Amino acid sequence: MILRKLNLSKITLHLMFITMSLAFILPLILVVSISFTNEKWLMLDGYRFWPKEFSTAAYQYVFSGAGSILNAYGVTIFVTVVGTLLHLLITAMLSYSLTRPEVKHRRALTFFVYLPVLFNGGLVPQYILLTQVLHLKDTIWVLIIVYLVSTVNVLIMKNFFRTIPDSLIESARMDGSGEIRTFFQIVLPLSKPALATIGLFVTIAYWNDWMTASLYIESPNLRPLQYLLQSLMNNIGYLQSNAQASQSMEAAIGMLPSEGARMATCVLAIGPIILLYPLLQKYFEKGLTIGAVKE
Amino acid sequence: MKVITNTKPSLPNKSNRTIRSMRRQLPFYLMMAPGLIFITILFYIPMGGVLIAFKDYNARDGIFGSPWMDPLFKNFEFFFKSDVARTVTFNTLFYNLLEAVAVTICALTIAILLNEVKNKFLSATYKGSILLPTFLSWIVIQYILFSLLSVDRGIVNSAITGNGGEAINWYSEPSYWRIILPIAYLWKNVGYFSVLYVAAIAGINPDYYEAAELDGASKWQKIRHITLPLLKPTIIVLSLLWVGKLFNGGLGDWNGFYTLPNDAGALYQTTDVIDTLVFRSLKKINDYGMASAIGLYQAVVGLFLVLISNYIIKKKDPDNALF
CATH class of the missing domain: 1.10.3720.10 (MetI-like)
Structure with a gap:
């Protein structure tokens, strides 16, 4: 019984920190995802955490100078x-x-x-x-x-x-x-x-x-x-x-x-x-x- | 002769001693010179420039040649008679007090909970994530916020419209920024102070906790009666350092107030702080007189705040006093 209670509070603790860490990292991932998304999908679908169609065109443009x-x-x-x-x-x-x-x-x-x-x-x-x-x-x-x-x-x-x-x-x-x-x-x-x-x-x-x-x-x-x-x-x-x-x-x-x-x-x-x-x-x-x- | 002088060295006379001491000091002065010169250029010479606040400045005549304002306080009058003075003063204090309280409470909570994470790898990972925004520029955060709140493509509006709601125009409604700005500042700064408090907790003597455990204290009791009381000096010193910065937008880190709302005029009512007003007056309107009048108003109040906070710190904890 005690063991179970201990585990439960531990799990809550880690779940809380995982959620919090995501809140600090996900916004950055959003920016990265947009930069790798095909431009057409940005227009049609808006910003997403995961690119609908992967594209490195943006980086090619940037590095072309x-x-x-x-x-x-x-x-x-x-x-x-x-x-x-x-x-x-x-x-x-x-x-x-x-x-x-x-x-x-x-x-x-x-x-x-x-x-x-x-x-x-x-x-x-x-x-x-x-x-x-x-x-x-x-x-x-x-x-x-x-x-x-x-x-x-x-x-x-x-x-x-x-x-x-x-x-x-x-x-x-x-x-x-x-x-x-x-x-x-x-x-x-x-x-x-x-x-x-x-x-x-x-x-x-x-x-x-x-x-x-x-x-x-x-x-x-x-x-x-x-x-x-x-x-x-x-x-x-x-x-x-x-x-x-x-x-x-x-x-x-x-x-x-x-x-x-x-x-x-x-x-x-x-x-x-x-x-x-x-x-x-x-x-x-x-x-x-x-x-x-x-x- | 030589033998005699060697056994009985005569004391160097005063001018000799001065020369010797000067020769000993010279290398140090050489090393200090660049620092002292740049401090003079960057901080001391501009102090004389506060005269501009009382002048009708023009570049041709320079600071000293430009005519005095008539009446002398015209630049100040103009500022204080407008609503702007009240707005920016209120905003500066409002956001600073809110940030100080929110950051302290959240950072303390996070630090105490982090202390309960015994797995070293996980603890470092959590700390690393929370600390990340501390190192990002306000321009990068402006981009991040834009990807969240952009009217037509932002992820927040997508979520709202996806659930049948109506898209919100975040960048044209001032009242939203009373919440957006504090959250952004909390997001950027809470990691710094959490890690700082974790370091402070790590410095607490473990004997206290062991003794408390022997007496059958619960986790909450240990936090309440050991951790918090022993952190109190750190909390007080940090708060007092903030008191010295209450008149500086974002407690000295004001850039977010300028970049996050895209410097949009429609939002000034809730986003403008003293520093952004000075920056804008200088950059966009080129109004030197008014910009330096507002700057002087901020500097003078700031001086009193620093003196007050230092006076209290000196009484409570002399080691942390600035002077």
Whole structure:
């Protein structure tokens, strides 16, 4: 009797979690399914969780290079890789130095780093600075510069560097290693777990960013993937809200990629995240203990 | 001579010491330089730009050359006299409070239940599924939502019409978004906090549970009298960090309010938050003055909220205070 009751509650528990997991995964599967469905069926039958007629036409279109998607992929990869590496380097150098007792004014400097959490000028002054003073509008660098430093990441990194024993740095100094060399050859290799965690978050931030491009980028060949996706969606949105216009627009559909191609682009934008997912999940859970609750 | 100086080293005089200390500090300053420079560019210089809120800004004269507004608070007046100010302030607070409460309750429930799943593989799989949306962009989620809610092809409308109902035009009726937006935010964020609470539960000393079991405590009693009380500090700190972000759309992650409703004007009444209004004023209308006035209003209230929340955190749990 007890055994049966136990099993019943266990089964309920797992059933609940299976249902919940489906609620988180099925919407994604829907997008994947649409991208593999023959266009004709999308028109006739709407979206389905399983393609009525399987087709890879959308992906062929995407990879033929017709929709400037490959170019957008290139922009996103460049921005993500360069941005993440620079972010990690800058953050590590800054937060390590802020923990060193040799730096006399480190308390004041730490406060300088934290103050922007309290008050910031907001979007408009930054926009004017980047466009009219630094003339970064419509360059690839503007996509990188806006996320180069994050106060919170400096804070997390600083907490991590505190755990590196001072004796290690001291003995390197005795061996005649300069401070900068000590940092690169001894401290950085020890910081791999913290760098990996922060790096994954920064990678995601760069990869998923559309807002910066939407404000600063005009040239079609500088559009990152997410921004390209957003402009494609704006077109659909326009068609949806103007039913009459959509008839004539769909007649002149040459300018818009097909529905399937849009969804295929979306799937390709998620792709790398899914591929990296086991790694992501692992470092995400690790990161929770490194950064404590300070997200 | 040499022998004598070696056995009796003279103390370096003050300027010598300064030079030596500077030489020791130099490599660190070199390493800090890029970070400090970018912090200055990205955060400090724009602080001066709040002047724009009081100016009749034009690009030719720049921030300092542009004439002052007459009266000085005209940009603010314009904003506060319109209904928009009330709408976006209400929406921002409404969705934030709802999200904070919903996410906390759901994440706690999920974490406690996940803790009961003893099979490691299954537990990791469940966690992995729930956590997935955390890593998706709001643009991708916009696509997902569209495949669910599209008027003519969406799966939800298909289900409704399939059962004899009438298709619903989700993207033109504002009231639906009062439910759609919180669900979308919950869907994206609940995984993050569930996993966070699971980590916190894992940190609880198992002796407590063993002792409770010896006393014949039921599962519910253990949750009620051990798990929840020991999670309380984490819950409080997280909530207080949110208090500091109450005036930021989506508790700082506002992009969904812009992308999910496709920035549709007909839906602003229930979807517009302070950040989306600033973004739109800048991007679409190019109204620098009003955009920075609204931004300043948000920043000033935000400053007070952060100060208040930090003050309380410092009292309750100094380790987690920001400064």
